Amino acid sequence: MLDIKFIKEKLEQVKKNIKDRNMVADADLVVKLYDLKNSIQQKLDTLRQQRNENAAKMKGKLEHAVREVLIAEGKKLKEEISKLEKDFEEKEKEYKIAMMDIPNMAHPEAPVGKEDKENLEVKHWGDIPQFTFQPKDHVELAESLDLVDFDTATKVSGTKFYYLKNEAVILEMALTRYVMDIIIKEGFTPFITPDVAKEEVAAGIGFNPRGDESNIYTIEGTGTCLVGTAEITLGGYYAGKTIDASKLPIKMAGLSHCFRREAGAAGQFSRGLYRVHQFSKIEMFIYCLPEKSDEMHQYIRSVEEKIFQGLGIPYRVVDTCTGDLGASAYRKYDLEAWMPGRGDFGEITSTSNCTDFQARRLGIKYKDENGTNYLHMLNGTAMALSRAMIALLENYQQEDGSVRIPEKLIPYTGFDRICPKK
């Protein structure tokens, strides 16, 4: 949510931003509804003032006739007030709905563009492996190494679910532990968060739990939904709180399952583990002072890079273009790992600086000697385990069909190679 005063002041910028982001939202309507709502409120306040004054006149002893006149006046005011209150509530609701559609402003240096093709590559790390044989993709590898069972999962749970088996189970746990160790050393407090969140929390973070295009599973009749990411549970953690500035930045990291409907997502780039309905992920989250958020954003990105450099997985970093930002993000960097199976880069992490957009919706403020104000919130993937698994299997595959385990991971797995089953 943006500050309404900002919208009124910079209306043209806000409208351009909506257009750059390739989104539909009516900033003019928001301003109109705000002014209307306000003028009703002013009338309402005046009437309430009259009601209060009228009631105050009746405090002591009064003659019956005098009292009767005042009561009649009070009744009249009461009626007017309740009528106007209804009107006000209606307009306020409309205003809030319209307001929720307005996306965050984009960073002035974020590339302007419509879709992910226009994202700007800003960095490249590692050498793309040169194979002396035809590399397999992770689905073939998982099959020959008996690591993932998609078919049975389809029968039991539906498409885009999977069972991890054998070394893949240990590998997922090893990756989790490897990431946790790095992140704890960086000063993040580790969490395992709930996998369920209230719909208003999800909406506050910027996920719309309702509607056909929603990527969120709702739980019928409970007002809750399955989380698509621990960003929701970590970002909801301080909802409604005011935090002392001396406590900032707050750095949290949460492991959760992530559930996504992925309606309509198909095609070869969605193959296998790449786009699934359920996966596990460790998410970083930072609450900080507004003037620190750009710096924190770079910091989260550097932690993400450290994690994948440690595994020796080649990647590039892209600065996400305006059309691909999502409603909450002011700026977003994605790490894309080299995936030999597809012969291209594939997204493995994403970090967003959401500035005070989520904080306004969730009511999260900081307090210092100048008073209270909304703080800034940032999130970033430490590791999406299913996608990391793809990058690992595909980049570390050997000619004999086995997969090597990166040096730094061996202490966590206890084995240095996954071999084909006989």
Add this chain to the structure above:
RNA sequence: GGAGAGAUGGCCGAGAGGCCGAAGGCGCUUCCCUGCUAAGGAAGUAUACUGGUAACGGUAUCGGCGGUUCGAAUCCGCCUCUCUCCGCCA
């Protein structure tokens, strides 16, 4: 899941239809006093929205929502949370 008790400002705690945005205490801020410290005295000390250049006003907020009333922290209904006891479970 069942029964009971409770929810008031930064904290403790009074308040039981109008004199209550809310006593008193603690804390905090400023000032006075005392050679330092401790003690003492005075004043101030919630948030949001809103009117006004400002001074200063207005409205709302006593867990939440709804109701009764001319008027609700106070009465009524529903909900949430906390505590105690019982049941059930990993």
